[in-house]
Amino acid sequence: MALERKEVEHVALLARLELSEEELTRFHRQLDNILGYVEKLNEADTSGVEPLAHAAASGNVFREDEVKPSLERAEALAQAPDSDGWFFRVPRIIDMGGEL
Amino acid sequence: MAEYEAVIGLEVHVQLNTKSKLFCGCSTAFGAEANTQTCPVCLGLPGVLPVLNRAAFEKSVRAALALDCEIAPFTKFDRKNYYYPDLPKNYQISQYDLPLSRNGRLAFEVAGHEKSVRIRRAHLEEDAGKLLHEDPRGSGRSLVDLNRTGTPLLEIVTEPDLSSAEEAVAYLMALKQLLKYVDVSDCEMQEGSMRCEPNVSVRPKGAKELGVKTEIKNLNSFRNVAAAIEYEIERHIKLLEAGQRVRQETMLWDADRGATAPMRSKEEAQDYRYFPEPDLPPFTMTAEETGRLRATLPELPAARRARFETALGLDAYSAGVLTAERPVADWYESVLSAGAPAPEAAKWVINDCLREREDRKLDFADFPVKPAELAALIGLVEKKTINPTIARQKLLPAMFETKRGAAELVKELGLAQVTDAGAISAAVEAAIAKNPKALADYRGGKAEAVMFLVGQVMRETKGKANAGAVRELLEKRLAELK
Numbered sequence: 001m002a003l004e005r006k007e008v009e010h011v012a013l014l015a016r017l018e019l020s021e022e023e024l025t026r027f028h029r030q031l032d033n034i035l036g037y038v039e040k041l042n043e044a045d046t047s048g049v050e051p052l053a054h055a056a057a058s059g060n061v062f063r064e065d066e067v068k069p070s071l072e073r074a075e076a077l078a079q080a081p082d083s084d085g086w087f088f089r090v091p092r093i094i095d096m097g098g099e100l
Numbered sequence: 101m102a103e104y105e106a107v108i109g110l111e112v113h114v115q116l117n118t119k120s121k122l123f124c125g126c127s128t129a130f131g132a133e134a135n136t137q138t139c140p141v142c143l144g145l146p147g148v149l150p151v152l153n154r155a156a157f158e159k160s161v162r163a164a165l166a167l168d169c170e171i172a173p174f175t176k177f178d179r180k181n182y183y184y185p186d187l188p189k190n191y192q193i194s195q196y197d198l199p200l201s202r203n204g205r206l207a208f209e210v211a212g213h214e215k216s217v218r219i220r221r222a223h224l225e226e227d228a229g230k231l232l233h234e235d236p237r238g239s240g241r242s243l244v245d246l247n248r249t250g251t252p253l254l255e256i257v258t259e260p261d262l263s264s265a266e267e268a269v270a271y272l273m274a275l276k277q278l279l280k281y282v283d284v285s286d287c288e289m290q291e292g293s294m295r296c297e298p299n300v301s302v303r304p305k306g307a308k309e310l311g312v313k314t315e316i317k318n319l320n321s322f323r324n325v326a327a328a329i330e331y332e333i334e335r336h337i338k339l340l341e342a343g344q345r346v347r348q349e350t351m352l353w354d355a356d357r358g359a360t361a362p363m364r365s366k367e368e369a370q371d372y373r374y375f376p377e378p379d380l381p382p383f384t385m386t387a388e389e390t391g392r393l394r395a396t397l398p399e400l401p402a403a404r405r406a407r408f409e410t411a412l413g414l415d416a417y418s419a420g421v422l423t424a425e426r427p428v429a430d431w432y433e434s435v436l437s438a439g440a441p442a443p444e445a446a447k448w449v450i451n452d453c454l455r456e457r458e459d460r461k462l463d464f465a466d467f468p469v470k471p472a473e474l475a476a477l478i479g480l481v482e483k484k485t486i487n488p489t490i491a492r493q494k495l496l497p498a499m500f501e502t503k504r505g506a507a508e509l510v511k512e513l514g515l516a517q518v519t520d521a522g523a524i525s526a527a528v529e530a531a532i533a534k535n536p537k538a539l540a541d542y543r544g545g546k547a548e549a550v551m552f553l554v555g556q557v558m559r560e561t562k563g564k565a566n567a568g569a570v571r572e573l574l575e576k577r578l579a580e581l582k
Contacts, residue, residue: 014371016183053198054176056381065118065155068125068139076138076246079145084235086134087243090185093233 003032103305104340106333107313108268108298109260112275113253114285115227115293116159122226122252123150123193123380130291134245142250144189149379156252159284160200160224161385161393163254166282166400167219169204171390176382177224180372185244186229194255196374199223200383207402208274210267217271218259227251254284260299260310265329268298269322277401281426289321296325300332302340311336312346316360318353328353331360404429412442421450427464428454434471440478448474452492456500468503469496476506490515490563515564524557524565528573531556532581542578550574 008028012019019027070076077083082090121128124141141148161171178196204219229246256275262268276287276294287294301313314332319325331353336346351360399407401423408419408429423429428449435445453467453474462468477495480486486495498509510516531553532539538556542549550571557570 010371014181014373053174054376054382055378059381059383061151061381062154062157063125063151065120065153066125067120067127070126070137070139071143073133073135076135076143079143082241084237084239084243087232087245088135088185089235089239089241090244091241093185093231093242 003028003035102341104302104333104337105305106263106329106336107260107301107303107310108262108264108329110258110262110268110271111297111299111315112256112272113227113295114163114256114279114287116156116252116254117283117285117293118153118155118159118252120153121250122153122156122224123250126247126250128251130293132247134243135247137247138249142188143246150193150377152380152383153252156224157200157383158393159282160222160252160254161390162282162397163256163279163284164201164204164222165390165394166278166397167201167204167206167222167256169201169219169222171201171385172198173386174198174382174384175200177377177380178374179377180225180374182370182372184228184231185242186231186246186249188229188246188249192226192228193377193380194225194374195223198382200385206271206274206278208270210270215267215270217261220257220259222254222256225253225255227253260301265326265333268329269326272296272322272325274401277424281401282397289319292320295319298325298329298332300329300336301346302333302336311340312348314346314348314360315350316353317350317363320355324353324355327355327358328360331358335360398426401426412436412446414442414446418443418446418450421454422446425464431464431467431471435474435478438472438475440475444478444482445474448478452496456496460500469499473499473506480506480510484566486510486515487564487566489567493563524561524570524573527557527560527565528553528570528577531560531574532577539578539581543582550578553578 005024005028008024008031009019011031012024012027073086077085077088080088082088115128118128120126121142124139126137126139126142129137141150164171175195175198177193179191180194180196181191183190199221200223202219202221204222205216206219207214207216209215227248227250229244229249232243232245235241235243258271262271272294279285279287285293289295296319298316298319299313300316301311303309303311314336316328316332319328328351332351339346347362350363352363353360405419405423408414408423409416412419414422422432431453432445432449435449436442440448453469456462456469457464457467477491477499480495481488481491494513494515495506495509498504498513499506502509535553535556538549538552542553553574554567554571557574558565558567561570
């Protein structure tokens with residue numbers, strides 16, 4: 001198989017999926033098949049074809065900069081598994097610093 | 101010990117000053133109660149579609165133009181995937197390989213010389229929410245406020261063209277000045293509307309190859325930016341001197357300790373799996389559209405400063421102070437439009453109005469003294485209706501207090517200069533009569549006695565006499581009495 005098992009494990013970890021050994025084996029095979037199928041596209045002759053950066057045909061869709069009412073806090077918090085009435089509550093994060 | 105040089109690049113995020121968020125209509129107002137500015141779009145609920153805020157896009161393009169960037173004729177958004185509780189969608193909508201602008205530059209002055217920094221790119225993205233790591237009520241969990249989620253950010257990345265903490269801070273100040281001039285951001289580091297992440301590396305002086313770099317996070321003031329960069333440069337040099345290697349990692353600045361420490365590095369390397377955002381169709385910019393936005397740019401600070409020097413004849417210092425902030429420069433130019441001569445008006449604005457602003461916490465956009473009234477005050481001094489000291493110490497403060505006109509207050513407060521020769525002469529006689537010692541001193545050859553008597557006359561006339569005229573008259577009279 002062209003795809004390595006540890007790549008499947010890596011992708012599963014990034015997607016926060018906990019896979020059993022049996023699932024890993026099965027998804028490894030399936031993913032490898034999918035990639036092999038997509039690989040076929042590389043056989044198409046695309047010389048002289050502009051690379052497509054985006055599948056959407058038309059663009060420049062804007063909204064104006066206007067404030068619209070937000071959700072009531074209670075309603076926003078109700079969508080989450082845990083809150084204290086003011087904040088969403090999540091398991092304690094040790095890794096400081098955020099991403100941005 | 102070998103000599104080293106530092107190589108620094110900066111990644112800056114500024115919050116665009118739009119009314120609503122980047123992809124939804126929630127307010128971006130600062131300081132609202134937690135989780136009161138969210139909606140299904142910025143909460144990342146299933147089935148919603150983002151729609152780009154036109155003002156955010158246009159402000160980004162204007163900022164990029166002010167930074168001398170090329171505007172991309174075609175740009176798109178991408179998803180940057182990662183898990184963190186401040187990011188409800190588990191991806192951030194950002195721009196990856198086709199940012200809206202590239203290849204700009206920003207020139208500024210540092211330690212008396214001109215420095216130009218290349219801008220690699222400027223792109224638009226959404227902000228994440230705010231995470232409180234410790235629940236003050238002791239639940240042992242972390243708290244999340246998603247008000248900030250989806251707020252528009254412009255990310256501006258430089259090439260590694262800076263070589264000291266001083267240059268980095270000078271760049272940030274010039275960037276802040278520029279972005280405030282074009283009205284795209286407030287750029288307040290303390291409030292988080294401007295954030296800076298420096299990349300620092302060192303190498304033996306003159307070496308071609310770059311050293312291993314570290315990135316610094318958690319900087320909330322210019323002072324911290326400078327201190328953290330200096331700390332990292334020194335840390336790298338110490339490691340190299342000891343024959344060790346610098347590890348490429350992200351460091352967190354601890355302002356209390358005045359030191360950096362490695363951010364707990366994740367076991368997995370960063371893998372953001374960028375891909376085009378399918379929910380947002382791409383954007384095209386024609387030359388006409390770019391030109392239309394370019395036409396909305398004001399005169400930029402560097403050009404304005406140069407014009408203040410060349411066309412208005414101001415010295416470099418005054419031109420710099422007056423153009424530091426756009427509202428001050430605008431206000432100053434209104435004083436000139438009302439007829440005041442440029443150098444004189446510059447003195448009044450710099451020495452008096454700027455100080456009053458500090459003392460009274462005023463804003464030039466809504467200044468209690470109107471530009472035409474400062475011009476009127478300057479005119480009254482020029483015509484010798486009032487003397488400069490009275491204008492400075494009595495008239496201008498009264499104008500700030502009452503918000504009334506200069507001429508009106510001169511009349512009402514009786515501030516007009518005493519030009520009546522008879523009145524001045526009487527005051528001179530009185531001063532001489534009341535101060536026989538001064539007269540004796542003068543006769544004894546002490547020239548300072550004249551100045552003492554001038555002071556007495558000015559006091560007698562409550563400062564309204566013309567000091568030059570008083571002195572002339574006194575000297576004449578004293579000579580007669582000698």
